[in-house]
Amino acid sequence: MQTYKVFADYHTHTYYSHGKGSPRDNVLSAIKRGLDLVAVSEHGPGHLTYGVRGKKLARLNGELASLCREFEGSIDVRRGLELNVTGFGKTDCPADRDAYDVIILGYHKGVAPVNRLALHIWGESLLKIKGDPHRNAEGILAAAESCRADIISHPNLYLKVDIPYMAECCRQMGILLEVNSSRVTLSRDELLAIKRAGCGLIIGSDAHTPERVGDFALASEAVSDAGVWDIVKNARPE
Ligand SMILES: [Zn+2]
Ligand SMILES: [Zn+2]
Numbered sequence: 001m002q003t004y005k006v007f008a009d010y011h012t013h014t015y016y017s018h019g020k021g022s023p024r025d026n027v028l029s030a031i032k033r034g035l036d037l038v039a040v041s042e043h044g045p046g047h048l049t050y051g052v053r054g055k056k057l058a059r060l061n062g063e064l065a066s067l068c069r070e071f072e073g074s075i076d077v078r079r080g081l082e083l084n085v086t087g088f089g090k091t092d093c094p095a096d097r098d099a100y101d102v103i104i105l106g107y108h109k110g111v112a113p114v115n116r117l118a119l120h121i122w123g124e125s126l127l128k129i130k131g132d133p134h135r136n137a138e139g140i141l142a143a144a145e146s147c148r149a150d151i152i153s154h155p156n157l158y159l160k161v162d163i164p165y166m167a168e169c170c171r172q173m174g175i176l177l178e179v180n181s182s183r184v185t186l187s188r189d190e191l192l193a194i195k196r197a198g199c200g201l202i203i204g205s206d207a208h209t210p211e212r213v214g215d216f217a218l219a220s221e222a223v224s225d226a227g228v229w230d231i232v233k234n235a236r237p238e
Contacts, residue, residue, distance in 0.1 A: 006216045008037035008234040010080060010102050011153060011178065011204030016060045017043040018050040021210035023063050029207075031075050033214030037234075039102050040064055041080025046092025048110050051084070061099070078102055082153060084111045089142030097147060104178070104204075105144050106153035137161040141169050151202050154180040156190075163190040167197035175199075176233055181219035182206040191226035200233045 012026045013019035021029075023040045030038035042060060045053030052060060061079060068077040078101040083091045085107045092111070097103065136159050144152055152170065155161055155177055163177075163186065170177055177194055179186060179201055186194070194201060203219040205212055223229055229237075 002229070002237055004220075004229045004232065004235040005238040006203050006214075006220070006232070006235045007035055008039075008076075009035055009205050009207070009214050009216075010037075010039045010078070010151065010202060010234070011041055011082065011104060011180075012038060012207045012213050013042060013082075014040055014060075016040075016052045016056060017047075019208040023060065023067055025210035026207070026213045027067055027071055027075060027077055029210040029213040031071075035075065035214050037076040037078060038213065039078035039080035041082045041102060041104050043108075044081055044083035044092040045094060046084045046086050046111050047108060048112060050110075051092070057094070080104060082106055083147055083149070084108050085140055085143045086111050087143075088139040089146055091143045091147040091149075093147035102151065103147060103149050104151045104153045105140070105147060105149035107140060107157065107159050109158055131159070133160045134162040134165055137163075137166040137169075141166060141173075144170075144175055145173060149175055151176045151178050151204070153178045153204065153206070154183065154185045156185040157183070164193040164197060167194040167199040171197050171199040176202040178202050178204045179219040179222055179232070180204055180206050181216045182208075182212075184218050184222045186222065188222070188226045191222065191228050195226075195228045195231050199231070201228065201231050202234050203232055 080102040
C-alpha cells in the first residue's frame with residue numbers, strides 16, 4: 001500500500017501565545033521529525049487572551065527572521081500567523097499582511113465581535129442558537145477573502161459550516177482546508193466532498209508544545225480512512 005510523508009508543518013504555536021516552547025524549540029523539533037519546513041503561526045492580535053500583538057509580535061517576527069538565517073540549508077523556517085474571524089467577513093489581519101509567508105484563518109472563541117453581522121455567528125457558538133451552516137461558511141469565506149488567507153484552520157470547530165460549499169469556494173479562491181491533527185473536525189464524508197469539489201487539503205499539527213510539532217497522527221488516520229492523500233498539498237508518496 002502506498003504511504004505518504006507529511007513534509008511541512010504550517011501550524012505551530014509557542015510561548016508567545018499560550019503554547020509551551022520557544023520558536024527555536026519548534027524548529028529543533030521539526031528537524032528531529034525530518035520535516036523540510038516549519039512555520040510558527042501564532043494567534044492573531046484580535047484574540048483577547050492569547051493574541052500576539054504590538055511589540056511582542058514584532059519581537060517574534062525578529063526571532064523568526066534570525067532562525068530562518070541560522071537554519072538555512074537544514075530546514076525552511078517560515079513566518080506565519082493564525083488570524084481570527086472577528087465578524088462576518090472580518091479578521092484581525094495586521095497592516096503588514098504581506099510580510100507573512102503563510103496566513104491561516106480560524107474561527108475561535110475569545111474574540112470580540114466587531115460588527116452586528118457577527119452576532120449571527122456568535123449567537124450559535126456562545127448562546128447555542130442554531131445557526132445556518134451555509135451562512136456561517138459565507139461569513140468565514142468573506143473573512144478569508146478580506147485577509148487573503150492561504151489556509152482555513154479546523155473548519156467546523158465551534159461553528160458548523162457547509163463544507164461542500166466552503167470547499168467549492170476555496171477551490172475558486174485558492175485556499176486550502178486544514179485537517180487539524182490536534183482534533184479532526186472533518187468527517188469522512190466531508191473529506192470526500194472536499195475532494196469532489198477539487199479543493200486541496202493541508203495537514204497541520206496545531207502544536208502548542210515543541211514535542212507535538214510534526215505530529216500528524218490523527219489527521220493522517222482520517223485522511224487514510226477517507227482515501228484522500230492525493231489532495232494533501234504538504235504530503236508526498238514515500
Ligand atoms: Zn486555531
Ligand atoms: Zn492554532
